[in-house]
Amino acid sequence: MTENYDLFEHDVLVIGAGGAGLRAVISASQAGLNVGLVCKSLLGKAHTVMAEGGVAGALGNLDKKDCWEVHFKDTMKGGQFINNWRIVEIFAKEAPERVLELEQWGAVFDRTPDGLILQRPFGGHTYRRLSHVGDRTGLEIIRTLQDKAVSCGIKTYMEVTFTRLLKDGDRVVGAIGYYRPSGKFIAIKAKAVVLATGGWGRMFKVTSNSWESTGDGVMMAYEAGAELLDMEMVQFHPTGMVWPPGVRGLLVTEGVRGDGGILRNSKGERFMFKPEYMPEMYRGQYAETEEEAHRWLEDKDNNRRPPELLPRDVVARSIYKEVLAGRGSEHGGVYLDITHRGADFIRRKLPSMYDQFYALGGVDITKQPMEVYPTIHYTMGGIRTEPESCATTVPGLYAAGEVAAGLHGANRLGGNSLSDILVFGRRAGDGAAEFAKAASHGSLDERQIEEEMSLMLAPFTCEGKENPYRLTQELQEAMQEGAMIARNEEGLSKCLQTILSLQERAKNLHVDGAREYNPGWHTARDIRYMLKTSEVIVRCALERKESRGAQWRTDYPDRDPEWGKKNLIAGKEGDQVKVSTRPMSEMPPELAKLFEEGK
Amino acid sequence: MDKVILKVFRGDSNGGTEQDYEVPTFEGMVVLDAIHYIQINLDSTLACRWNCKAAKCGSCSAEINGVPRLMCKTHVSDMAANGRPIVVHPLKTFPVIRDLVTDVSWNYRNSEKIKPLQLAPDAPKPLVMQQMDVDRIQEFRKCIECFLCQTVCHILRNHNVKEQFYGPRQLIKLANLDMHPYDALDRREMIRKEAGVGFCNITKCCTEVCPEHIHITDNGIIPLKERVADEYFDPIQHLIRKLSGADKKKK
Numbered sequence: 001m002t003e004n005y006d007l008f009e010h011d012v013l014v015i016g017a018g019g020a021g022l023r024a025v026i027s028a029s030q031a032g033l034n035v036g037l038v039c040k041s042l043l044g045k046a047h048t049v050m051a052e053g054g055v056a057g058a059l060g061n062l063d064k065k066d067c068w069e070v071h072f073k074d075t076m077k078g079g080q081f082i083n084n085w086r087i088v089e090i091f092a093k094e095a096p097e098r099v100l101e102l103e104q105w106g107a108v109f110d111r112t113p114d115g116l117i118l119q120r121p122f123g124g125h126t127y128r129r130l131s132h133v134g135d136r137t138g139l140e141i142i143r144t145l146q147d148k149a150v151s152c153g154i155k156t157y158m159e160v161t162f163t164r165l166l167k168d169g170d171r172v173v174g175a176i177g178y179y180r181p182s183g184k185f186i187a188i189k190a191k192a193v194v195l196a197t198g199g200w201g202r203m204f205k206v207t208s209n210s211w212e213s214t215g216d217g218v219m220m221a222y223e224a225g226a227e228l229l230d231m232e233m234v235q236f237h238p239t240g241m242v243w244p245p246g247v248r249g250l251l252v253t254e255g256v257r258g259d260g261g262i263l264r265n266s267k268g269e270r271f272m273f274k275p276e277y278m279p280e281m282y283r284g285q286y287a288e289t290e291e292e293a294h295r296w297l298e299d300k301d302n303n304r305r306p307p308e309l310l311p312r313d314v315v316a317r318s319i320y321k322e323v324l325a326g327r328g329s330e331h332g333g334v335y336l337d338i339t340h341r342g343a344d345f346i347r348r349k350l351p352s353m354y355d356q357f358y359a360l361g362g363v364d365i366t367k368q369p370m371e372v373y374p375t376i377h378y379t380m381g382g383i384r385t386e387p388e389s390c391a392t393t394v395p396g397l398y399a400a401g402e403v404a405a406g407l408h409g410a411n412r413l414g415g416n417s418l419s420d421i422l423v424f425g426r427r428a429g430d431g432a433a434e435f436a437k438a439a440s441h442g443s444l445d446e447r448q449i450e451e452e453m454s455l456m457l458a459p460f461t462c463e464g465k466e467n468p469y470r471l472t473q474e475l476q477e478a479m480q481e482g483a484m485i486a487r488n489e490e491g492l493s494k495c496l497q498t499i500l501s502l503q504e505r506a507k508n509l510h511v512d513g514a515r516e517y518n519p520g521w522h523t524a525r526d527i528r529y530m531l532k533t534s535e536v537i538v539r540c541a542l543e544r545k546e547s548r549g550a551q552w553r554t555d556y557p558d559r560d561p562e563w564g565k566k567n568l569i570a571g572k573e574g575d576q577v578k579v580s581t582r583p584m585s586e587m588p589p590e591l592a593k594l595f596e597e598g599k
Numbered sequence: 600m601d602k603v604i605l606k607v608f609r610g611d612s613n614g615g616t617e618q619d620y621e622v623p624t625f626e627g628m629v630v631l632d633a634i635h636y637i638q639i640n641l642d643s644t645l646a647c648r649w650n651c652k653a654a655k656c657g658s659c660s661a662e663i664n665g666v667p668r669l670m671c672k673t674h675v676s677d678m679a680a681n682g683r684p685i686v687v688h689p690l691k692t693f694p695v696i697r698d699l700v701t702d703v704s705w706n707y708r709n710s711e712k713i714k715p716l717q718l719a720p721d722a723p724k725p726l727v728m729q730q731m732d733v734d735r736i737q738e739f740r741k742c743i744e745c746f747l748c749q750t751v752c753h754i755l756r757n758h759n760v761k762e763q764f765y766g767p768r769q770l771i772k773l774a775n776l777d778m779h780p781y782d783a784l785d786r787r788e789m790i791r792k793e794a795g796v797g798f799c800n801i802t803k804c805c806t807e808v809c810p811e812h813i814h815i816t817d818n819g820i821i822p823l824k825e826r827v828a829d830e831y832f833d834p835i836q837h838l839i840r841k842l843s844g845a846d847k848k849k850k
């Protein structure tokens with residue numbers, strides 16, 4: 001049986017239609033090229049839509065002292081200095097311009113009394129820096145970019161899942177996948193490919209991620225030979241919903257804390273004030289009494305911010321410890337209380353949180369506290385890219401947004417992901433366009449295409465009995481137990497063993513039904529990516545024998561300065577995952593001196 | 600209640616039937632949870648769309664007990680009162696692809712025809728706009744493109760005039776652009792002709808189903824009707840409004 005496939009051709013192919021992908025197609029098509037955009041869902045439904053709190057960029061609309069240098073420092077500190085300083089520098093310098101450009105394209109941010117873009121405070125940011133629209137900033141950004149991209153005359157392929165990059169020698173020259181509605185195959189030939197496929201959180205049980213976040217993008221790059229960086233760094237957002245069970249893990253925006261939300265344990269203690277939770281690096285920079293934290297709500301210039309606004313890794317760990325010590329809430333979380341801001345304020349500034357708790361949790365957040373617990377949220381690790389062009393280590397392949405690594409280091413600050421996708425989405429589009437202009441099309445290798453198609457179709461005829469949903473659930477249990485917030489050698493090793501045995505079992509996956517819109521079949525493909533991604537995460541987590549940012553090793557509880565000088569690299573060698581380290585380049589003196597100035 | 604029966608449409612463009620599934624329930628369960636239970640435990644081929652499971656992406660639209668709703672926001676306990684089965688069908692106004700998945704591409708095609716914001720040449724950078732001036736367009740921008748309003752609107756649902764009427768979703772998109780303080784395009788022709796605002800007879804069914812609580816009819820469509828009516832039928836009133844500053848844009 002030979003399978004047919006549709007074949008299309010573009011100068012630049014962008015895979016993934018969240019903010020990064022959309023921003024990339026805009027710049028590639030403004031460079032005059034013919035651009036194709038592939039999205040796994042319908043256009044405008046990608047994960048960006050769920051970003052709530054805001055987009056970080058030092059506009060200084062409220063705090064005149066804010067500038068790119070402070071944003072740079074905040075981001076490096078938040079990432080615990082394993083971020084790529086050059087990437088962070090570009091990011092902090094370009095973020096304001098990218099935000100303002102959105103406004104030119106139709107985004108309507110909340111306003112200051114002077115009629116400028118309103119900015120809110122957030123964890124780890126020294127100043128009020130997050131441009132926002134209530135608590136639906138991601139929706140605003142994706143819709144703006146979507147309208148702009150569509151008006152650039154690009155070709156969009158909706159509900160198409162790509163499963164493999166196609167290579168001609170060393171170079172990536174296209175990709176193959178399938179249409180979800182018909183189950184038929186589609187290949188696209190391109191001079192350059194941008195991966196903007198987002199993160200991977202579905203291999204954990206409690207996650208704020210959608211079904212799409214299965215790691216297919218990062219694994220396609222890995223299979224094509226790209227280097228991955230610091231894959232152990234998976235962010236646990238401190239505040240996910242815990243009750244009822246159906247919404248466990250659903251995100252509660254950091255905007256709640258930015259707007260004054262207070263964390264308490266079951267004894268009513270505002271536990272973030274406990275000195276043992278304050279990291280050395282941040283001592284003296286946060287309010288030390290509840291009174292000061294309260295005054296800060298009205299007078300931000302003369303008071304320090306509340307400790308609820310420490311970086312996410314710190315707050316998540318503190319919540320974890322409180323619950324572990326038996327001071328948790330009814331359903332095993334802690335309380336997050338915003339009622340003191342009054343019903344009007346809450347409904348205006350946090351309308352979708354209000355709706356979310358009211359409709360899904362039966363809780364009126366203007367009257368009652370919320371219950372929250374850490375949830376898997378974001379992946380700092382990913383594909384290694386060049387700071388300027390977003391080129392990966394594979395010629396013709398570019399990456400931007402959550403799938404790429406280097407900007408956030410060991411922990412991402414809230415609000416930095418939305419500016420990340422704007423700054424590096426644009427740069428990846430430009431980088432790919434430049435490459436495409438100088439290149440001609442490569443040739444597609446029929447053998448690779450055949451191979452992928454038969455791999456895809458195998459579960460229909462496989463004699464085995466493994467069910468893709470069951471395997472997914474077993475993987476999620478294993479990762480939740482062994483690779484979550486508190487990690488150690490024993491738990492990680494056990495988790496790795498489970499992953500490897502699940503990989504064996506995945507060879508016997510069987511699915512029923514036809515190829516048209518068959519979710520069981522789709523899951524059979526997704527699980528392979530999830531298993532491989534999980535393996536890489538766990539191998540890297542085992543290798544990093546220290547605690548830093550999101551990686552908390554209870555058997556190595558301290559930060560090790562040696563580990564602060566290098567990154568972990570994962571790459572494919574034959575059939576094996578090879579994990580190694582690479583020294584980081586030294587920060588140039590003009591940037592290094594920013595940290596001495598105490599500014 | 601520890602169990603519930605779901606009657607789910609199974610089929611494709613050639614038609615189909617309802618199929619019964621018995622699903623165990625838990626506290627706070629929503630219809631999308633029940634659909635996922637079926638996929639995992641009873642029939643892995645059941646097709647549906649979803650992404651966020653938080654009523655933020657507008658993917659999981661379906662007709663539940665005959666009313667268009669988001670499956671991730673609709674509680675099983677509210678739908679199965681007195682042990683009644685819950686009937687889940689795809690959106691009626693759009694062609695079925697498979698099971699609960701419909702072909703909504705018509706909406707995207709129309710959306711593409713609407714030109715994005717075009718800033719007036721003298722617009723300052725950055726833009727200066729008061730919160731008061733953007734409140735009303737921010738309401739329209741809350742739209743998650745679930746197309747529930749499109750499926751419920753009887754003009755599209757029963758009279759199938761898709762060639763002449765863009766439907767409520769696109770009308771509020773136009774209203775958003777038209778009311779933007781710095782938009783330089785004259786969109787009245789499009790609102791009247793291609794988008795067919797005149798077809799709407801203000802039944803407000805769209806407003807009732809909107810999960811974002813957008814006042815589609817009162818705040819969006821009626822002002823649009825007035826705008827084109829001003830232009831085409833009542834030049835005097837248009838002039839008065841202009842002079843009084845009530846119509847402060849497009850001077």
Ligand code: SF4
Nearest residue numbers: 752799800802803805
């Ligand atoms: S108010 Fe107009 S657009 Fe809305 S449902 Fe009625 S006829 Fe349709």
Ligand code: SF4
Nearest residue numbers: 742743745746748809
């Ligand atoms: S206006 Fe409301 S009902 Fe219509 S598509 Fe938008 S969110 Fe859905």
Ligand code: FES
Nearest residue numbers: 651652657659671
């Ligand atoms: S899944 Fe996103 S709105 Fe229901």
